[in-house]
Amino acid sequence: MIRNLIINSILNLKNQFIFAPIKTGYGDGTGGVTDRHLSFYKRRVRYLGTVIPEPFYMDKGLRELPIQMGIDEDDKIESCIGLSVNFCGEF
Secondary structure (H helix, E strand, C coil), X not given: CHHHHHHHHHCCCCCCCEECCCCCCCCCCCCCCCHHHHHHHHHHHCCCCEECCCCCECCHHXXXXXXXXXXXXXXXXXXXXXXXXXXXXXX
């Protein structure tokens, strides 16, 4: 009961189901969000309270996988915004 009150007052989720982060392997090697990522998350977000995306790298030297999404350079901002819009709708 208290947990529900806290979650609903802070996050306002449509339900309590949270999609845990998984490594999809859908990257193209540039670190940007791909159409395959967007499609994957879009199919799932309809049914869930929220989605936690897969891990992003913050520096190329810290990449776990060569196909991982990154946020190490400004040119990736637009694709990250596209991923956010996929989760939350237009800003």
